[in-house]
Amino acid sequence: MKNNEPTPVHLLSGFLGSGKTTLLANMLSHFKSEGLKPAVIMNELGEVNLDGELVDREVPMAEMLSGCICCSIRGDLGVEIGALIEKHRPDVIVIESTGAANPLETIDGITDASMYQTIALRSVITVADGHELLERSKSGKGRTFKLMKEQIRCATMLVLNKSDKLDPESLVEAQQLLREMNGHAPILTTERCGVQDWSWLENGSAEALPVRTADKEHSAQHDHGHAGSHHSHEHVMVATYYMDKPVSSEAFEQLLRGLPDNIYRAKGILTFSDTSSGSRFLFQYAYRESDYIRIEPQGKVNDVAVFIGEHFSRERLDGEIARLLGKS
Numbered sequence: 001m002k003n004n005e006p007t008p009v010h011l012l013s014g015f016l017g018s019g020k021t022t023l024l025a026n027m028l029s030h031f032k033s034e035g036l037k038p039a040v041i042m043n044e045l046g047e048v049n050l051d052g053e054l055v056d057r058e059v060p061m062a063e064m065l066s067g068c069i070c071c072s073i074r075g076d077l078g079v080e081i082g083a084l085i086e087k088h089r090p091d092v093i094v095i096e097s098t099g100a101a102n103p104l105e106t107i108d109g110i111t112d113a114s115m116y117q118t119i120a121l122r123s124v125i126t127v128a129d130g131h132e133l134l135e136r137s138k139s140g141k142g143r144t145f146k147l148m149k150e151q152i153r154c155a156t157m158l159v160l161n162k163s164d165k166l167d168p169e170s171l172v173e174a175q176q177l178l179r180e181m182n183g184h185a186p187i188l189t190t191e192r193c194g195v196q197d198w199s200w201l202e203n204g205s206a207e208a209l210p211v212r213t214a215d216k217e218h219s220a221q222h223d224h225g226h227a228g229s230h231h232s233h234e235h236v237m238v239a240t241y242y243m244d245k246p247v248s249s250e251a252f253e254q255l256l257r258g259l260p261d262n263i264y265r266a267k268g269i270l271t272f273s274d275t276s277s278g279s280r281f282l283f284q285y286a287y288r289e290s291d292y293i294r295i296e297p298q299g300k301v302n303d304v305a306v307f308i309g310e311h312f313s314r315e316r317l318d319g320e321i322a323r324l325l326g327k328s
């Protein structure tokens with residue numbers, strides 16, 4: 001991992017018992033076979049992490065117990081990520097959320113963390129138990145089904161697991177259902193999450209959920225690395241820009257005012273060039289309202305702006321940020 005490159009983060013979501021831990025174990029073997037050093041954050045609602053027992057003991061792991069990362073212990077996520085990076089310098093971090101977690105809230109928690117840590121959310125992988133999904137879709141209501149749908153909708157990669165429990169006809173039905181709920185994410189059909197080709201971890205999903213720095217040189221490298229797959233997915237959810245210098249507060253406010261409606265949330269930490277020297281602000285933007293709080297962060301904290309929305313044009317935002325930084 002190069003020093004200034006954000007650590008990629010993959011979020012594993014999926015309903016209780018769908019096969020998340022099975023997939024996690026397979027993912028970790030894959031990373032290790034590539035010579036990469038993974039680290040894991042596991043979240044359990046209970047007091048003990050039983051799944052942790054199933055995962056390779058050599059892999060650094062933080063356990064967040066007795067609460068759900070999407071709500072009660074969300075603030076701790078950044079602290080845990082920071083501690084993992086500091087102590088183990090992993091090449092990649094995988095977060096397994098509880099099956100009960102609301103994925104949008106969890107994504108929000110990760111982007112909160114990216115204000116304090118140099119990380120980049122690269123993919124949201126949702127595991128679905130095909131049989132369970134079909135059963136629940138037949139009744140078509142209830143909170144569980146709603147949550148399942150939400151987890152599927154947010155995914156940049158869908159794993160349709162437990163294919164052994166479905167006859168060929170039901171398998172096609174389950175695939176179609178996933179496609180209806182999420183028109184963008186590729187679908188992998190698996191038994192025991194036996195993924196054969198992991199290449200999407202390095203590129204496909206990263207393009208679907210681009211998180212990049214505003215640094216030109218870095219972007220150029222990034223673009224070069226992924227040449228050819230640039231406009232294959234437009235389902236953009238999060239765009240993160242690490243700012244390498246102060247920006248004008250007026251120009252920034254203008255950028256926020258000009259955001260399209262499908263970018264509904266933004267937040268970050270910025271140093272403004274037109275306020276008294278060294279002034280750093282935490283900004284929040286939601287539902288077209290922005291809010292600034294003056295802060296004095298302890299230790300090294302990046303200037304960063306995170307934008308969250310659906311299907312927005314990343315190119316346009318890239319351009320706006322470059323202009324803000326006086327780079328175009």
Ligand SMILES: Nc1nc2c(ncn2[C@@H]2O[C@H](COP(=O)(O)OP(=O)(O)OP(=O)(O)O)[C@@H](O)[C@H]2O)c(=O)[nH]1
Nearest residue numbers: 016017018019020021022099161162163191192193
């Ligand atoms: N039949 C069948 N069972 C599977 C498959 N994949 C996983 N399982 C089993 O399903 C159970 C749940 O798998 P896990 O990987 O623990 O699922 P999880 O999503 O992490 O579960 P929670 O931690 O409870 O949310 C385990 O007993 C697995 O052995 C599959 O493809 N087919």
